[in-house]
Amino acid sequence: MKIPSFVIVLAVAAALSGPAAFAQDGGAVINATFTSDVADGKPVDFRQQFMNSTPAVFYYGELVGLTGQTVKLRWSLEGKSKQEESIKVTRAQQPVWSKMKMQEEWTGDWTVMVLNGQGQVIDQRNFAFSPPL
Structure with missing residues (x-):
């Protein structure tokens, strides 16, 4: 059975619209990670584990x-x-x-x-x- 090309296009479009579709539901976080630092507004590395000699850990994401x-x-x-920090969102993707x-x-x-304005958890990540050793 051959699948019409417009069905494939719709399926790809639906898959790619995941965060945007979720955003209409209460927001989303994309590209979330933990990092040892943020430089020029971007994470310098992507980590899930840190040694206890690490002075600071950063959570980075795009709302x-x-x-x-x-x-x-x-x-x-x-x-x-x-710790709890509040951030006012001023842009569509921030x-x-x-x-x-x-x-x-x-x-x-x-x-x-990460909790949206209604208190719903829209992202949750863990690190060690x-x-x-």
């Missing part, structure tokens, strides 16, 4: 479909809240980053949640902060 909202970036260690100054004893599994 889509959240113009006019205030989003919250919530950092927690093993389920215990450590890069943002948040810095956590780390302490050597804060080893374990970290989570950063551990001593060298």
Whole structure:
């Protein structure tokens, strides 16, 4: 059975519109990562694990479909809240980053949640902060 070309085009368009479609539903975060630093508005590396000698960890992401909202970036260690930052979104696609100054004893599994203006979690990522092996 041959599939008409317009069906394939529609399927590709639907797949590519994922973040935009989600953005209409309450916003989205794209290109999210953890990094050891942000330079010129971009992450310098892409990491999921950091040694406990690392002085700071950055969460970087691009907010889509959240113009006019205030989003919250919530950092927690093993389920215990450590920091919350509010960011006012002024553009349709806005890069943002948040810095956590780390302490050597804060080893374990970290989570950063991004909450839209309605308090819905629109992104959640984890990284490990551990001593060298």
